[in-house]
Amino acid sequence: MNVVDAMIADRLQKALRGTVRQNEPMARHTTWRVGGPAQLFIVPADADDLRIALEILAEADCPWHACGYGSNVLVRDGGINGAVIHTGYLRGLEIHPSGRIVAEAGVPLMVLVRRAVASGLAGVEALAGIPATIGGAVAMNAGAHGQAIGDGLKRVTICRKDGCREWPAEALEISRRHCLLPENGFILSAQLQLQPGDKNELARRMLEVLKTRRAAHYVGAANAGSVFRNPEQQAAWRLIDAAGLRGRRLGGAQVSEQHANFITNDGSATATEIETLMQEVAAAVAQHSGAQLEPEVRIWGELNMTGNV
Numbered sequence: 597m598n599v600v601d602a603m604i605a606d607r608l609q610k611a612l613r614g615t616v617r618q619n620e621p622m623a624r625h626t627t628w629r630v631g632g633p634a635q636l637f638i639v640p641a642d643a644d645d646l647r648i649a650l651e652i653l654a655e656a657d658c659p660w661h662a663c664g665y666g667s668n669v670l671v672r673d674g675g676i677n678g679a680v681i682h683t684g685y686l687r688g689l690e691i692h693p694s695g696r697i698v699a700e701a702g703v704p705l706m707v708l709v710r711r712a713v714a715s716g717l718a719g720v721e722a723l724a725g726i727p728a729t730i731g732g733a734v735a736m737n738a739g740a741h742g743q744a745i746g747d748g749l750k751r752v753t754i755c756r757k758d759g760c761r762e763w764p765a766e767a768l769e770i771s772r773r774h775c776l777l778p779e780n781g782f783i784l785s786a787q788l789q790l791q792p793g794d795k796n797e798l799a800r801r802m803l804e805v806l807k808t809r810r811a812a813h814y815v816g817a818a819n820a821g822s823v824f825r826n827p828e829q830q831a832a833w834r835l836i837d838a839a840g841l842r843g844r845r846l847g848g849a850q851v852s853e854q855h856a857n858f859i860t861n862d863g864s865a866t867a868t869e870i871e872t873l874m875q876e877v878a879a880a881v882a883q884h885s886g887a888q889l890e891p892e893v894r895i896w897g898e899l900n901m902t903g904n905v
């Protein structure tokens with residue numbers, strides 16, 4: 597189904613100050629470096645642009661995905677019937693001496709972490725090195741080393757077709773790698789409250805975390821981090837390893853030798869190869885240990901190419 601016609605694209609192009617592209621290859625916008633084209637690729641210039649884009653897309657009944665760094669998504673080879681709204685221009689960041697931080701969705705998480713640490717604010721230093729934007733980090737409740745973005749989160753401004761409003765963090769049912777966004781809600785910005793800390797100690801912790809991450813996560817090829825969620829009381833990588841799948845290859849996709857819960861793309865993989873390998877891994881683990889692995893990565897799009905704009 598082709599849900600985007602040239603008239604919607606034209607309307608968006610006229611109405612927005614940001615970028616509107618057609619048939620944009622999503623391999624350019626995901627860390628796995630795979631994925632067919634999005635029929636529409638929109639980068640709103642600011643909050644007003646975002647609101648207008650959401651309104652036009654809703655009127656045209658055009659589905660959309662919000663996209664940040666693309667480090668937790670697998671876009672299928674057939675591309676996306678609909679729109680991708682990218683947060684690339686939403687980069688406002690305010691850090692107040694009181695520890696209050698207001699960050700727009702497209703701010704790289706690492707920028708926020710560095711600025712917080714340099715300001716002597718504690719609560720996000722262990723998130724250093726997670727490849728994320730603030731929007732993606734909040735949507736996934738990104739976390740590591742016992743810290744998660746949701747810990748210091750107070751309010752989230754969420755836009756929908758009828759406007760933007762603030763939601764208290766408690767309303768979003770934040771839990772491990774989970775955040776319940778209202779339907780068709782796009783995170784515009786997040787407000788965090790951090791605590792005062794010792795700058796030197798925070799910087800030491802941040803560097804330590806980066807070092808650990810480099811050792812554990814450097815897999816030498818394009819990837820999307822952990823592919824599967826950890827089942828209750830178990831580590832997905834251990835289950836995958838125990839099933840003898842470390843190093844398993846399918847075309848250009850491979851279960852990483854360094855980290856068994858990562859699947860790498862050697863540069864030639866298709867999204868179908870990655871997804872099929874994921875299915876093989878989940879089936880082999882279920883057979884070996886009885887554990888059911890659920891994907892942590894979000895899967896978007898169509899298996900086969902469809903007519904585009």
Ligand SMILES: Cc1cc2nc3c(=O)[nH]c(=O)nc-3n(C[C@H](O)[C@H](O)[C@H](O)COP(=O)(O)OP(=O)(O)OC[C@H]3O[C@@H](n4cnc5c(N)ncnc54)[C@H](O)[C@@H]3O)c2cc1C
Nearest residue numbers: 664665666667668728729731732733735738739783820821
């Ligand atoms: C090498 C590597 C290491 C990683 N390590 C970790 C780790 O230690 N801990 C961890 O938690 N994750 C980790 N990840 C996964 C990933 O970085 C996180 O899930 C991150 O939060 C995704 O952010 P993003 O900006 O890339 O979001 P995307 O991948 O672009 O999107 C992820 C989801 O968030 C939604 N989203 C994005 N922006 C918005 C928005 N503005 N409004 C509404 N929804 C939005 C998308 O629609 C999608 O459903 C790792 C990934 C890689 C590649």
